[in-house]
Amino acid sequence: MAAALCVSGGCRSVGYVAHVSAGQVRLLWQRELLRPELVASLSPEEQRGLRAIERGKQRAVAIGLEPSGSYRHLIHRADVSTVHVVVGSPPDRLAPPTW
Numbered sequence: 201m202a203a204a205l206c207v208s209g210g211c212r213s214v215g216y217v218a219h220v221s222a223g224q225v226r227l228l229w230q231r232e233l234l235r236p237e238l239v240a241s242l243s244p245e246e247q248r249g250l251r252a253i254e255r256g257k258q259r260a261v262a263i264g265l266e267p268s269g270s271y272r273h274l275i276h277r278a279d280v281s282t283v284h285v286v287v288g289s290p291p292d293r294l295a296p297p298t299w
Contacts, residue, residue, distance in 0.1 A: 232275070
């Protein structure tokens, strides 16, 4: 595997992939299940955000999508700015947008 990475993208890519992989593993270890007591300890703004996510999940189920395991954990990261993940699609179907 490492040899394939060296050949395909140069050996510098291996260091980058190792760095990113280690960061992802740290995030997985730091996450906490969204239990009611954890939610209660969040700021009002964070709780509003969680309610918006829940409404989105309920809407997805209402239009026939299968629920997933996404958005069930929280990672406290005081040292990092807020990250917003935006996904776009037409309102009547799930299709990637053309930019």
